[in-house]
Amino acid sequence: MRIDIITVQPALLDGPLNHSMVKRAVDKGFAEIHLTNLRDYALNKYGQVDDYQFGGGAGMVLMCEPIANAIDELKAQRSYDEIIYTTPDGDVWNQQQANQMSLKGNLIILCGHYKGIDQRIRDLYVTKEISIGDFVLTGGELAAAIITDSIVRLIPGVLGNEESALSDSFQDGLLAPPVYTRPKEFRGLHVPEVLLSGHNKNIENWRHEQAELRTQLRRPDLL
Ligand code: ADE
Numbered sequence: 001m002r003i004d005i006i007t008v009q010p011a012l013l014d015g016p017l018n019h020s021m022v023k024r025a026v027d028k029g030f031a032e033i034h035l036t037n038l039r040d041y042a043l044n045k046y047g048q049v050d051d052y053q054f055g056g057g058a059g060m061v062l063m064c065e066p067i068a069n070a071i072d073e074l075k076a077q078r079s080y081d082e083i084i085y086t087t088p089d090g091d092v093w094n095q096q097q098a099n100q101m102s103l104k105g106n107l108i109i110l111c112g113h114y115k116g117i118d119q120r121i122r123d124l125y126v127t128k129e130i131s132i133g134d135f136v137l138t139g140g141e142l143a144a145a146i147i148t149d150s151i152v153r154l155i156p157g158v159l160g161n162e163e164s165a166l167s168d169s170f171q172d173g174l175l176a177p178p179v180y181t182r183p184k185e186f187r188g189l190h191v192p193e194v195l196l197s198g199h200n201k202n203i204e205n206w207r208h209e210q211a212e213l214r215t216q217l218r219r220p221d222l223l
Contacts (some may be wrong), residue, residue, distance in 0.1 A: 001104065001155055002032040003076070003148055006070050007111040008049060008062070010035045015146035025158040030055030032158050036074070041066035050114055059115030067110065067121050074108060074221075082127045083108045084147065086140030087116060090115055095146060095170035103155035109147060111140035111207065139208075177210035 005013060008068045015037060016022070017033055025031045033207045039047045043065060050060040071083065081104040091097070093126070102108065110126065122129065156163055167174040180191040215222050 001030070001102070001152070002034070002106045003109060003151070004034045004036060004074050004080075005035045005109045005111065005141075006038055006067065007139075007141050007144070008038045008113050009139055010037050011036045011109070011138070012141040013145055016142075017148065021158065021164070023104070025152045025155060028158070031152045032156045032159050033152075036070050037046070038062070038066050038070060041069045046175050053115060056116075061115050062113060062117040062121075064118045064120055067117060068125070069123055071108060071110070075212055077142070078106055080106045082164050083110060083125050084128045084130055085110045085112065085117065085122060085126040086143040086147070087112045087134050088131050088134070090131040092134075093130050093132050093143075093150070095150075096148075098150040098154060101151045107151075109140075109144045111144050113139040113141075139180050172211075172220075174211040174215045175219060175222070176212065177207040 007013065013035060017026075022033070024030070025131050026033055038049050039130065042049050043063065048063075049066045050062050051183065053059065053061045074080070077184070084107060086109065110121075130143070130147060132146050137143060159165055165171060182193060184191050191208065197203070212223075
């Protein structure tokens with residue numbers, strides 16, 4: 001899989017994409033991640049990529065031409081399955097969408113900034129508009145990092161068996177059950193006996209019950 005991220009703030013993505021699981025996926029050849037600095041497509045020597053909005057109002061809008069030129073150049077080199085735009089007014093990202101996206105070949109993620117992008121880019125190029133939640137970030141870069149991380153870790157082979165994505169929260173429509181490690185007792189709190197029993201069927205049943213209970217209490221909307 002190849003993910004191209006178009007951004008005016010590439011430095012914001014350096015950290016999240018160069019560590020941990022995403023880095024491992026890239027190093028092992030499961031994913032390629034490329035950053036395009038939108039300022040390389042600026043209209044003038046001042047690096048202009050945004051302008052005031054027609055009709056007045058606070059906040060700058062990313063202009064059509066730099067974005068269109070950046071996307072056209074990428075599309076001239078390969079075809080893309082989706083062009084995702086990160087925006088608070090998009091569909092809210094979830095595990096099901098991450099699963100679907102992890103099966104795709106090439107993706108572009110276009111990061112919004114300031115007041116957003118000219119609507120005509122959304123009309124002409126964007127195939128999916130994604131929000132990571134009902135709050136507003138300064139730009140779409142952190143959203144792009146979150147979307148990329150949640151997709152890349154699902155590419156078959158990226159996670160080892162012991163980190164399998166199948167037992168993650170949301171994969172079976174439930175939150176994950178509580179987990180414990182050594183010591184067996186900490187400040188008077190004991191690891192549930194069943195987890196020490198070695199009885200796999202009972203452990204599986206307990207985990208399922210706990211997952212249902214936790215989901216009922218915290219996220220009944222998922223049930
Ligand atoms: N850009 C600003 N806020 C955002 C959000 N909540 N999700 C995705 N992109 C954003």
